Structures are given as C-alpha cells and as structure tokens.
Amino acid sequence: MGMKRYGLVWGLVFLGLVAVGGWYWMTNRVEPEDVIEVGDNLEISEEVLERFRGMGEVSDTAERVELRPVEGESGFGVATREVTGGRLYHSVMADLPELGNDEFYEGWLVDGERRVSVGKLIKEKGGWLLEFVGDEGLVEYDLVVITLEVRDDKSPEKEVLKGTFK
Missing domain, CATH: 1.20.5 (Single alpha-helices involved in coiled-coils or other helix-helix interfaces)
Structure with a gap:
C-alpha cells in the first residue's frame, strides 16, 4: 500500500x-503577428512613423505606403510620392538589416512587367534612405520594391520589402 x-x-x-x-x-x-498581404489598404501605424521621425522631411500632402517584409525577410519602411511641377518626388525610409561586403539595397518602382530603378538606399541617421526625382509619368508605377543586390546591373535581385500605393 x-x-x-x-x-x-x-x-x-x-x-x-x-x-x-x-x-x-x-x-x-x-501571439504571432497577423499575416498581412502586401497591398492591403492599411493605415501606416503611428509606431512605424515614429521610428522615422527626424530621418527626413515628408510633405503632409505626399502619398504614403508602408513597406512590409517579403516572406522570410525582416525589416519595414515607409515610401512616399508626390507630383509637383510636373516632377515625381519619391522617397523611402527603411529599417533593414546591416549589409555584407559588396551588398546594397536598391529601390524600384514597378508597373506590371515594367520596372524602374530609383537608386541605391544610403545608410543615414540610423536607417536606410532613398530620395528620387523623376518624370511625373512614373506615378503610374504603384508598386514599391526594395531589393538586396550584389551586382550593380540594373536588374532586380532578392526582394526584401514591398508596398503598393493606392
């Protein structure tokens, strides 16, 4: 017993x-974060905007879109665009991982199969920045893509962030 x-x-x-x-x-x-498809009609969270305050000035009238990580990637960002005087003013502020040797981040505007490089992101003020001025016809390019590149060949490589203007 x-x-x-x-x-x-x-x-x-x-x-x-x-x-x-x-x-x-x-x-x-x-709880894991909800899966959000790129292109959902979302407001940019105040938390995301707060992270980028002081990195660059953005017009109050500029369109904004939150850039979200592609599956398997990390980081986030905000892209803006505004047409003034026949010119498109486009900027990106992003929080992305540090790069290895010979790597760089590149910004792209995409319209279907058409892609236009808008330049390399530069490390500044604690984040990654890009500013681009181009023809107002580029406003048709609604998709913003940030890629991780190892070759400077004007051909997009590994996508890391995406967002779509509405």
Whole structure:
C-alpha cells in the first residue's frame, strides 16, 4: 500500500506541475503577428512613423505606403510620392538589416512587367534612405520594391520589402 500511495502522490504532483506550466504558457505566450498581404489598404501605424521621425522631411500632402517584409525577410519602411511641377518626388525610409561586403539595397518602382530603378538606399541617421526625382509619368508605377543586390546591373535581385500605393 505504501508504494501505491507514493505513486499517487507523485502523480498528483506531476499533474499539478503540468497544470501550472500550462497556465503559465497560456498567459505568457506571444501571439504571432497577423499575416498581412502586401497591398492591403492599411493605415501606416503611428509606431512605424515614429521610428522615422527626424530621418527626413515628408510633405503632409505626399502619398504614403508602408513597406512590409517579403516572406522570410525582416525589416519595414515607409515610401512616399508626390507630383509637383510636373516632377515625381519619391522617397523611402527603411529599417533593414546591416549589409555584407559588396551588398546594397536598391529601390524600384514597378508597373506590371515594367520596372524602374530609383537608386541605391544610403545608410543615414540610423536607417536606410532613398530620395528620387523623376518624370511625373512614373506615378503610374504603384508598386514599391526594395531589393538586396550584389551586382550593380540594373536588374532586380532578392526582394526584401514591398508596398503598393493606392
């Protein structure tokens, strides 16, 4: 009878530990972020905008789009565009991982199969920046893509961030 009681006590202790562990796990677990498809009609979160304050001036009238990481990538950013005086003013502010030797980030405006490089992002003020001025006809290019490049050949390589102007 002593062994049965000993086993019963340890069984109850084990069940108690499982219950406490389960309660702890349920109350302290981190929910994964919702999957958001690029192009969803989203407001740019104040948290994202706050991260970029001081990196560059953006007109209050400029269109803005949040740049989200492509699957398997990390980082985020904000792209803007505004047409003034027949010119397109486009900028990107991004929080992206550090680069290896001979790597760089490049910005692209995309309209279907047509892609236009808008230049390399530069590391400045704690983030990655790009400013571009071009013909107002480029406003038709709604998709913004940031790529990780190893060759400077004006051909996009690995996509890391995307966002679509509405």
